[in-house]
Amino acid sequence: MSTNSESNYTEVRAVPSVSRDRWLEHARKKLEKGYALIVSEKRKNANFYLAGRGYETCQHKTALLLIKQGVVKKAGKHHLGVVYLLSDDAKIVLPPAPVIVDDDDDETTADSESDAGYEDMLDELDDEVEDDDEEDDEEEDKTSRTSSEDE
Known part of the structure; x- marks a missing residue:
């Protein structure tokens, strides 16, 4: 009796439907509402957290880009990873729009x-x-x- 589990792993993954610009805009809005960004040190994992709301996923590459741009600052440790909060002088740099x-x-x-x-x-x-x-x-x-x- 064969299973189809092998065929599931060989299928080609689809391209994400949300662009990096939209992820950055979404992350900025979450951080402005008071969410904290938790980035795992051991795995490629990132989450937003707000007390009373719980955890929401964040794209790992977007989280790293926010850290690199200086939009968030390190605020402490969490059992899931490092906690980052929106910095006071945060400015998200969006890539230039393509020329039409x-x-x-x-x-x-x-x-x-x-x-x-x-x-x-x-x-x-x-x-x-x-x-x-x-x-x-x-x-x-x-x-x-x-x-x-x-x-």
Whole structure:
């Protein structure tokens, strides 16, 4: 009897859905609310802690980045690791936003030209439909005249 436990370990892990910038912003908000950051010395583990609220996880890389940037200062020891609190002169440095290049200008002229072509085609189709409607009306008139004459 084989188990699927082996196949679970070979699956490729998905990329995290939350960016580093969002983690930094989340961590800043937690620390401003009075949470303490506890970073384990033995494992890659970090948690936020607030009395009455308990523990909430924090991404380890984010915790290390906060320490490196000087956003938090060492406040003591805890059985889970080192306790850090928000420093007085804390300023989180976010990486610069990526530059967005607007290449849509070239496409808009092509779109407007193609739109004009579509409008011409639609006008032609409307004319054809109107012509067909007129022919159908004439044929109906003829058939109604002949049927009334037969009676």
